[in-house]
Amino acid sequence: MVKLVLNRKLAKNLLYSLIVFSLAYLFGMPIGIKLNIFSQLLMVTLISTLVSFFILNPLSIYFLIFLTFISTIIVSRFFPSCMKVFIEKTTHLFSNIYYHIRDLKVIAPENRLPFWGILIILLSIYTGMIILKNRKTTFLLPLYIGGFLYYWYLYYDQAYWMMALFLFLFLILLGLERYFKEINGIKFKNNIDFEKLYNLWSKTTLKYGIIIVMLSLIIPKSSYSIHWPWLENRIESFFPGIINLRSTNTQSKKYIKAGLFDFSKTGFQKESSRLGGPVVLDNTLVMTIYGEGPFYLRGNIKHMYTGYSWVKVQNIKESFKLGEDFSKIPLEIKKRYFNSTSIKITYESFASQTLFSPYKGYIVNFEDNAHNIEVDYDGELFFPPGVYSKESYKLEVLTPLNYNSLIDLGIDEKRENLPNLSLYLQIPEDKITAETVELVKEIVKDKETDLEKALALEDYLRNNYNYNLEVKEVPINQEFIHHFLFESKEGYCTYFATALAIMLRIEGIPTRYVEGYLAHESIDKGIYQVKNSHAHAWVEAFIEPIGWMTLDPTPAYPPIDRTNTSPAIETETMERLPEDFDVLDKSLWVNLEISRGEINGDLKESKIQNNTSKNRWYKHIKNLPTILMSLILFAMTMKLITRYLKIKIKNARVKKLPNKERVIYLYDEIVRLAGLMGCSQESGETHYEYANRLHYNYNLFTAEKDIREITGIFVRNKYGNFPTTNEDVIELERYKDTIAARIKRHIGIKDYYYGIYFKRN
Known part of the structure; x- marks a missing residue:
């Protein structure tokens, strides 16, 4: 019987750790955990085992807090610099987590593993309180099944297999609990070989669990579900958007006709005819990109600004065959000023006649060779038959050399040679305010070249305005740029790009307002996933003497380094980045927003001020861990003392009661002691049935008189x-004292006193 109990504990602990792993593995995917699956399994097992120890030995938490309290005092006293570093890192971690939850900010690389560890601890506590404390196993289903479905709808296909693993483990756990519930109900156990019965049960449960899960996995599945328009419309009217969840059918040729890209459909703009307003992020997977990124994927170029929106001026499109070079750039110019790269784009839950491409795509290849592509004079690409879900095309792209290299090679592009120049310099003069013009003149007053002016304006927007998706609607009677620059002073990409495009035009620099996607989420080396939440707007400016250049004034992303020659930039960047910095890693981008003013001057003074403020801040909170630990220890100590005094006072009062009430009280105490063994009286169970169950299952309850007497x-x-x-x-007092002593020896002093003084009802 003892061996059977040990087998039960081992099986439950193993199931517990594997169940936690099934969901914890998915937690790590969007965070960006780089450990292989075996390392993740080992980490989850270690953390869940540690959590299970504290769940089964709750009094040890008290000693852990006490040791932490003492350690905190010692470290604060003798190693203050270590405590300062610890506080700063902890504050940074929880601040990062807070803004990740509130604003969907990415988790910094140094915080990914600790954040994942915290999630594992929370998941282990919830799971352990159910499995190890013998609560209803079905309480696991809402969290786990809900979690698997959530990640699956976010296009993490691993959720499908993790859910299969969970269901297999869950079936075994259900069988295990049912088995021990049945044998606990058997009254006469002397002639039963429980070990043989347990082995038979375990083999049967494993076989049926494997068969059930395997059948569910191998049943044929198809992405082409039954199409019932009336029912789908009814469901959509009650639950908007539910039809499109994890569905690519709606973007196939069977159901829709592809149209041109519309930025307002991404969630970043409520109306195509009016800029601004709050954003509702849409995580629908749009496309997968294969190539060395990140990429600014052009989808729509607009030319004329009205004061509250951008308007596209339709232009003549030329038709080219697939595989044909449509750049019209001589071969010697390509070799002199450009590098050529290849990328592949696969549309996911998306369909469009627009072919997304970085600037200067020049060859397109597509499986459908029966049609031509169309190209306008801004280099926008169109495929009239449309590209649908799961269809791909390949692009050859010309990437210009960096600014200094182009200057050294003698490039000399002039804006007066630009076709439709007036279109790129258009300004609604009756809408743009004098304050906006004066601000532009003030920012560029000491700048001479187009590049210096463009970078100065880009820097100004990055360093003086906040990125925020939850902005209010722009008042109807106010011009959009003026409202952004002088009143709200916050917004998202359309705000920053619109402001920069017009500010450059005020200085006579031609610009194009570009809408599309920014592919920067690398899921593997050279593979990027693009979602509607990655929709973006930026500016292309004609900078003499090199031609069109991409500018991105939105502070949520790093400025584009076009020179690669400034030692100050290289030095400062190396000081800010970790040794394993990966430029493709989006979570590091927000840390790269280094203003050129800071690089070129006043950097030392800024650092001194930052250090002073940090020291002042540290003085205020350096004792915070000690204070918190003291409060927790004080609260737990007071709870222990209060419970102890209550029990002593109650026992003293009971001795003054009549004998009948004393007998009732003493028997209730015996039942509570039995509860410490996990054998409480069940609902509907008579006193004699309960006594028989205790007598036949536990030898502890047999003394001079047994529990039945x-x-x-x-x-x-x-x-x-x-x-x-x-x-x-x-008789009852003697029996109670005897049983209390036996239970204390059986379950251990810690669990006994925890049950008496902390869990006692």
Whole structure:
């Protein structure tokens, strides 16, 4: 029987750790955990085992807090610099987590593993309280099944297999609990070989669990579900957007006709005819990109600004065959000023006639060779038949050399040679305010070249305005740029790009307002996933003497380094980045927003001020861990003392009660002691049934008188009309003391006193 109990504990602990792993593995995917699956399994097992120890030995938490308290005092006293570093890192971690939850900010690389560890601890506590404390196993289903479905709808296909693993483990866990519930109900166990029965049960449960899960996995599935328009419309009217969840059918040729890209459909703009307003992020997977990124994927170029929106001026498109070079750039110019790269784009839950491409795509290849592509004079690409879900095309792209290299090679592009120049310099002069013009003149007053002016304006927007998706609607009577620059001073990409495009035009620099996607989420080396939440707007400016250049004034992303020559930039960047910095890693981008003013001057003074403020801040909170630990220890100590005094006072009062009430109280105490063994009286169970169950399952409850005789004394005195004798009281007191001593030895002193003083009802 002892061996059977050990097998049960081992099986439950193993199931517990694997169940936690099934969901914890998915937690790590969007965070960006780089450990392989075996390292993740090892980490989850270690953390869940540690959590299970504290769940099963709750009094040890008290000693852990006490040791932490003492350690905090010692470290604060003798190693203050270490405590300062610890506080700063901890504050940074929880601040990062807070803004990740509130604003969907990315988790910094140094915080990914600790954040994942915190999630594992929370998941282990919830799971352990159910499995290890013998709560209803079905309580696992809402969290786990909900979690698997959530990640699956976010296009993490691993959720499908993790859910299969969970269901397999869940079936085994259900069988295990049912088995032990049945054998606990058997009254006469002397002639039963429980070890043989347990082995038979375990083999049967494993076989049926494997068969059930395997059948569910191998049943044929198809992405082409039954199409019932009336029912789908009814469902959509009650639950908007539910039809499109994890569905690519709606973007296939069977159901829709592809149209041109519309930025307002991404969630970043409520109306195509009016800029601004709050954003509702849409995580629908749009496309997968294969190539060395990140990429600014052009989808729509607009030319004329009205004061509250951008308007596209339609222009003549030329038709080219697939595989044909449509750049019209001589070969020697390509070799001199450009590098050529290849990328592949696969549309996911998306369909469009627009072919997304970085600037200067020049060859397109597509499986459908029966049609031509169309190209306008801004280099926008169109495929009239449309590209649908799961269809791909390949692009050859010309990437210009960096600014200094182009200057050294003698490039000399002039804006007066630009076709439709007036279109790129258009300004609604009756809408743009004098304050906006004066601000532009002030920012560029000491700048001479187009590049210096462009970078100065880009820097100004990055360093003086906040990125925020939850902005209010722009008042109807206010011009969009003026409202952004002088009143709200916050917004997202359309705000920053619109402001920069017009500010450059005020200085006579031609610009194009570009809408599309920014592919910067690398899921593997050279593979990027693009979602609607990655929709973006930026500016292309004609900078003499090199031609069109991409500018991005939105502070949520790093400025584009076009020179690669400034030692100050290289030095400062190396000081800010970790040794394993990956430029493709989006979570590091927000840390790269280094203003050129800071690089070129006043950097030392800024650092001194930052250090001073940090030291002042540290002085205020350096004792915070000690204070918190002291409060927790004080609260737990007061709880222990309060419970102890309550029990002593109650016992003193009970001794003054009549014998009958004392017998009832003592029997209730015996039942509570049995509860420490995990054998509480069940609902609907009579006193004698309960006594028989204790007698046949636990030898602990057999003393000079066994539990059945003690129960007889209790029932006779509580429900009978006989007077309660002193001998009855003495018998129950003696039995209670004997059982208490035995249970203390059996479950251990820590669990015994925890049950008496902390869990006692």
